[in-house]
Amino acid sequence: MDGRIFGLDIQLGFDVIMQGIAVFIMFALLSYILFEPVRKILEDRKNRIADEIDQAAADQAEAAKLKAEYDHKLKNVEKEADALMAQARKKALKREEEIVAGAKEEAARIIESANHEAELARINAQDQMKQEMVKMAVLMAGKFIQNQMDEKDQNAFVDQTLQEMGDKTWLQE
Structure with missing residues (x-):
């Protein structure tokens, strides 16, 4: 050594190159053995998360679609309920008219029957009265004949x- 520090x-160049090659081989080997599986695990995790x-x-999106459909159906249910209520009201009014018409017909029949009676x-x-008049006439005739x-x-x-x-007896006919 000639008094030099470095x-x-x-030999130093060869050692440096050999160490560089060893580090490169070790890096490649570790990269293949360790880093590839870790990269694969990370890639799989990334894909799973994605x-x-x-x-x-x-x-x-499906929940938003279902919510919109539910809201639409809810509005339609209200409309259908209103429509059913309107239909029920119409039926009730029609039934009321039928009942009133039936009652009027029954009243007319009762009045007609009462008038007939x-x-x-x-x-x-x-x-x-005619029979009484005839009896009276017969009685009068009998009295006329008896009394002359x-x-x-x-x-x-x-x-x-x-x-x-x-x-009144003579006026009614």
């Missing part, structure tokens, strides 16, 4: 009988 000789992010975005009662009363009254007495007797029967 001697550049061929897939999860994509899936989360798709799920979020009143007419029958009036006819029956007229028949009875003169004309003045007969007129007085007819007037008296008419007064007993009353004016």
Whole structure:
């Protein structure tokens, strides 16, 4: 050694080159053995995270779509409920009209029946009155025959009988 601190000789150059080659080989070997699996794990993790992010975005889009569909259906349900209520009201009004019409028809039948019964009662009363008149006439005739009254007495007797029967009896027909 010639008093130099750092001697550049061929041996040092060869050692440096050998160490550089050894480091390069070791780096390549470690890169192949260690770094590749780590890179693969990191790449797989990166892909998995990207897939999860994509899936989360798709799920979020699906949730937004379902929410929009739900809101739309909710609005339609309200409209359908309103439509059903309107339809029910129409049916109720129609049923009410049918009931009222049926009641009016029944009332008309009852009134017609009552009028018919009143007419029958009036006819029956007229028949009875006519029968009474006939009986009275027969009685009067019998009394005329029995008494052989003169004309003045007969007129007085007819007037008296008419007064007993009353004016209303002769006026109804």
